[in-house]
Amino acid sequence: DAGVTQSPTHLIKTRGQQVTLRCSPKSGHDTVSWYQQALGQGPQFIFQYYEEEERQRGNFPDRFSGHQFPNYSSELNVNALLLGDSALYLCASSPDPAGGNIQYFGAGTRLSVL
Amino acid sequence: RKEVEQDPGPFNVPEGATVAFNCTYSNSASQSFFWYRQDCRKEPKLLMSVYSSGNEDGRFTAQLNRASQYISLLIRDSKLSDSATYLCVVNIGGQNFVFGPGTRLSVLP
Numbered sequence: 001d002a003g004v005t006q007s008p009t010h011l012i013k014t015r016g017q018q019v020t021l022r023c024s025p026k027s028g029h030d031t032v033s034w035y036q037q038a039l040g041q042g043p044q045f046i047f048q049y050y051e052e053e054e055r056q057r058g059n060f061p062d063r064f065s066g067h068q069f070p071n072y073s074s075e076l077n078v079n080a081l082l083l084g085d086s087a088l089y090l091c092a093s094s095p096d097p098a099g100g101n102i103q104y105f106g107a108g109t110r111l112s113v114l
Numbered sequence: 115r116k117e118v119e120q121d122p123g124p125f126n127v128p129e130g131a132t133v134a135f136n137c138t139y140s141n142s143a144s145q146s147f148f149w150y151r152q153d154c155r156k157e158p159k160l161l162m163s164v165y166s167s168g169n170e171d172g173r174f175t176a177q178l179n180r181a182s183q184y185i186s187l188l189i190r191d192s193k194l195s196d197s198a199t200y201l202c203v204v205n206i207g208g209q210n211f212v213f214g215p216g217t218r219l220s221v222l223p
Contacts, residue, residue: 031209042118042201042213043158056210090157094209102148103211105157 004106025093032074118214137202148203
């Protein structure tokens with residue numbers, strides 16, 4: 001049973017570019033959340049997708065957008081990259097959107113913006 | 115005030131020591147609570163959920179005080195392999211999980 005998988009594992013971009021990160025949730029999970037983790041800090045919630053819709057959103061600008069596909073996989077897109085977007089981007093999945101369920105994390109995509 | 119705050123750390127302890135981490139949260143409507151462990155450059159992994167009655171898993175004990183909005187994690191008989199960052203996580207409704215900044219633990223031989 002594959003866990004949460006993310007691709008790519010590492011990415012280097014320059015300011016102003018756009019990036020797309022991908023996530024496949026754990027089998028049986030239909031809810032996907034994305035987090036940004038800067039060095040030395042805890043993960044910060046970006047948004048959550050369920051039934052192909054954005055259900056909740058954290059305090060991130062519109063440059064951060066996402067999508068969920070019918071197979072529950074998800075993409076995170078970041079436009080007009082800034083140096084401050086350099087971080088580990090984590091995807092987490094859970095079995096349903098109801099409260100309190102444990103989240104399972106992928107290994108993350110480490111994004112460096114130069 | 116941040117939604118979830120933790121001891122800043124780092125904690126450097128010898129093998130066999132007992133170490134306690136503290137966490138406070140600001141949202142009184144928070145519904146569920148967890149401790150996650152994150153190894154260097156890896157993803158967070160669930161260590162244990164935290165229940166109002168307190169719960170224990172081997173050398174690890176978690177406590178929740180809803181009145182004080184306080185969570186703790188106690189590690190007894192520390193092992194070298196316990197070295198990691200410990201993240202306090204609070205669910206404030208739906209799938210909205212708020213992570214603390216983490217407390218780094220180094221267990222020294």
